[in-house]
Amino acid sequence: MNEKEISEIRRRFRSDKSNITHVRGCYVNERQEIVSEFDQSLVLMPQEESENLLAVLRRTLSGTLGKNLIDMPFSTAQVVDSDEHRLLMALRDSALGDEDAVHAFFEKVMESYRPEGTYLILLAHEPYDVPYRAKDGAKLEDASSEVYSYVLCSICPVKQTKPVLRYDVPENAFHNCGVDWLVAAPSLGFLFPAFNDRSCDIYSALYYTRDAAESHADFIDAVFRCEPPMPAEEQKETFGTILGDALGEACSFEVVQSVHSGLCGMIEEHKVNKEIEPLVISKGTVKTMLTACGVSGEQVQSFDEKYTENFGDTSLSPRNLVETKKFEVTMPDVTIRVNPERSDLIETRVIDGARYILIRAEEGVEVNGVSIRIEEEET
Structure with missing residues (x-):
């Protein structure tokens, strides 16, 4: 998927655009046990809560393509006959109504993903009536090219808040605010099938990881049965x-x-x-x-x-x-950070047998916030 296709699906996760009617999920504790399961209707939720839930799901399609968002291809053999692809198709084709498939997926996640704390597994399904686009890029709302039916999975840490004081206006007094549990942004997730060329592609999924240094190899192997990419x-x-x-x-x-x-x-x-x-x-x-x-x-x-x-x-x-916004030179005791567009200010030189890194200093030189002048040595 390219950035435009990802953005098109991301925009679906708003209450005025989405066809998502409900979200299924479960809450998993530290011992990898399902504490509770839920099937939450977005139609019956207050609009603010519905928007917040959709915003959490939308975060699964955020980040940099190739770094946080990675294409996961399936082989032809997997698509024809494999347990992992069959399970994903069952979730999609049943619109999350296949109880056996949903529970099998929950178990697969719990076996392969073992974070330190508690977390939520969220599943959403949407049939998206893809608007037809003319050759000039114009979108025709009343014309549809196909219905793109997909499943989005988001796995979100659940974090405990710290006890704090709150101010009660009617009583004009401070009281303790009890400890609560908050759903954090997704750590990982995926979109299946992929939306390649603005069309359903069952030969691919779009995988998400919030931490570019962690690919969650066990999860990828369990869900997609493919070689995890190098983070x-x-x-x-x-x-x-x-x-x-x-x-x-x-x-x-x-x-x-x-x-x-x-x-x-x-x-x-x-x-x-x-x-x-x-x-x-x-x-x-x-x-x-x-x-x-x-x-x-x-x-x-x-x-x-x-x-x-x-x-x-x-x-x-x-x-x-x-890193386009950072150019860094490091030594055991010194770190130099320079605007990448001005890396020309740095040069290396050997003087009297000693290696030096030289930085051309013009105006605006400060040391610990104090402006200094660099005087030319008298000969």
């Missing part, structure tokens, strides 16, 4: 390690700066051009950057081999490899 944070660390190991002594500040700037430039161009398809790069893209930096063919080949060893032939999202 975005791990991709970044692995890419940095590959670059350093492959280039060795040639891994200079200038090379890393150039690769960072190149990837950030691609991300910005993709954003400015409002490209629909997600931005990905191959190892060939990076190899071209390295060659342009003057890296030797032998070291570029070493990068090729190490990339293949860790990522295979998979293309990666540059958003997982660099």
Whole structure:
């Protein structure tokens, strides 16, 4: 799914647009026991509560594509005959009315997801009458291309509040406010089937994880039976390690700066051009950057081999490899953070045999909030 398709489904989770009539779920305690089950009607709920519940579900479709939102493909064999795909289809086709399927899914989640605290498993189903879009992009509300029937799953931590004082206006006095339990934003979840090319795709699901450093491999294996993707944070660390190991002594500040700037430039161009398809790069893209930096063919080949060893032939999202809003230089005792657009202010140099990182300082230099002047030394 691309960002436009995700946004189109996200907009469904509002009371004036949604066709979701009820939400099923269960509350799981620390011992992985179902404390209670519920089938909550949104039609009978007060509007404010209904909006809050839909907002929780909507968060499952938030975050960065490729980092928090990840495509989960099913093989043809899985779609034809597999327990995991059959279960998801049963949830979808029954509009969450198949009791055996719902309870089997709850059990599957509890077996594979074991957080420290309590949590909710939420399931929602909606038949979405997809508006037809003309070639010029115009949406025709009275014309439908198909009905996209889907299930959204959200798994949300339930956190205990701290006791606090509250002010009672009628009594003009302070009283203790009792401990309560609040539903937090989803930690993980998924949309099935995927909404690829604005159409139902039973060969794919869209998986969500709030923490880009955690893919919840056991959950992915239990629900989708596929190889969990490398978490975005791990991709970044692995890419940095590959670059350093492959280039060795040639891994200079200038090379890393150039690769960072190149990837950030691609991300910005993709954003400015409002490209629909997600931005990905191959190892060939990076190899071209390295060659342009003057890296030797032998070291570029070493990068090729190490990339293949860790990522295979998979293309990666540059958003997982660099931080567009941060450029950081770290040492054991010093950390330097620079606006990525002004990384040119930093340079490295060897002076009298000692290695230095130099930062060009112009106006507006402060030390602990105090403005200072840098005087030129007299010769």
